[in-house]
Every structure is written in structure tokens, then in C-alpha cells.
Amino acid sequence: MATITGPLSNDAKKTVGEALQGALVDLIDLSLVAKQAHWNLVGAHFRPIHLQLDELTDLARAHMDTIAERAVALGVNPDGRSATVAKATQVQQPERGWIEDGKVIALITDILSGMSKRMYERIQATEEPDPVSQDLLIAVAQDVDKQHWMFQAQR
Incomplete structure (x- = not known):
């Protein structure tokens, strides 16, 4: 069986691998939650939020592929x-059923706020090793x- 090796030491690979895996889980679940909200959204502001949730899903999907491929490149x-x-997710889950636009x-x-904090922690953790x-x-x-700013502005 072939294996992929990367340029990092074992310690650096472990640290960076954990950061990338955490980001990957965040991004995958963000894409799922955004789609769940997209499908079940109701309210007076349905249309713009519906479209914004699609943008958020696309953004999460693009980044998750980049993050996963970086992990592979490192072995x-x-x-x-x-x-x-x-x-492993730390992403807050939506309620079941129809969800009003304000909710x-x-x-x-809230999800993006938590993700932002975790991303900054990962940025700090990877500064030296990679x-x-x-x-x-x-x-x-x-x-x-x-995205946090754009959603927060609608509160």
C-alpha cells in the first residue's frame, strides 16, 4: 500500500494535522447546517437569507476541500x-422543522462566532510548525x- 509523506517533522505533523482536522469538521458541519437552515427557512426575509445560506455553503465546501487536500499533502x-x-463537531445544531428567519x-x-474563535486558535497553533x-x-x-459580519448585521 502506498503512503503519502510530507515535509513536516512528526511533532509538527501532529499539531498541524489536528488543526486541519478541526477546521475540516467545522467546515463540513457548517455546510450541512447552512443547507438544513436553507431548506427549512421561513419568514419575511426568506429570499435574501435563502440565497446567503447558499453562498455560505459554497464557501464552506470550497475551503473544506482545500483544507483536506493540504492535510493529504502533509501525509x-x-x-x-x-x-x-x-x-467531533462543535457547531451548534439547528432545531428540527421550520426555522423563522430571525432564528x-x-x-x-453564533455558529460563525464560535468558528472564528477556533480558527484563530488554529492559526496560532500552526504559526511555527507550518x-x-x-x-x-x-x-x-x-x-x-x-460572513459573521454579514449575518450579524441582519440581527
Whole structure:
């Protein structure tokens, strides 16, 4: 069986691998929660929020692929299986059924706030061992922060 090795020491690989895996879980679950809210959204502001949730889903999906591929390039196996995401997620889950637009805005704002904090922790953790992965996490944080601002402005 072939294996992939990367340029990092074992200690650096472990630290960076954990940061990338955490970001991957956040991004996968963000895409799932955003779609769940997208499908079950109701309220006077349905249309713009519905479209904004699609943008958020697309952003999460693009970043999760980049993060997972970086992990592979370092010789780390990304784990995006549903059981792994369900077990490891820190993303707040939406309620079941129809969700009023104001509740969706509050939920997504809170989710993005928590994700932003975790991304900044990952940025700090990867500064020394792998500036390349840090750059990718910075790009994720930039987009998460922008989305947080855009959802928060609607509260």
C-alpha cells in the first residue's frame, strides 16, 4: 500500500494535522447546517437569507476541500466521514422543522462566532510548525469573519 509523506517533522505533523482536522469538521458541519437552515427557512426575509445560506455553503465546501487536500499533502489522512463529524463537531445544531428567519440569523451568527474563535486558535497553533497551513487557515478565518459580519448585521 502506498503512503503519502510530507515535509513536516512528526511533532509538527501532529499539531498541524489536528488543526486541519478541526477546521475540516467545522467546515463540513457548517455546510450541512447552512443547507438544513436553507431548506427549512421561513419568514419575511426568506429570499435574501435563502440565497446567503447558499453562498455560505459554497464557501464552506470550497475551503473544506482545500483544507483536506493540504492535510493529504502533509501525509495526514483527513476524516470527513459523517460519524466523525457528528462525534467531533462543535457547531451548534439547528432545531428540527421550520426555522423563522430571525432564528436562522441568530443561529448562523453564533455558529460563525464560535468558528472564528477556533480558527484563530488554529492559526496560532500552526504559526511555527507550518506557515503554509497557517495561510490556508487565515483565508478560512477571513471568509468566516466576513460572513459573521454579514449575518450579524441582519440581527
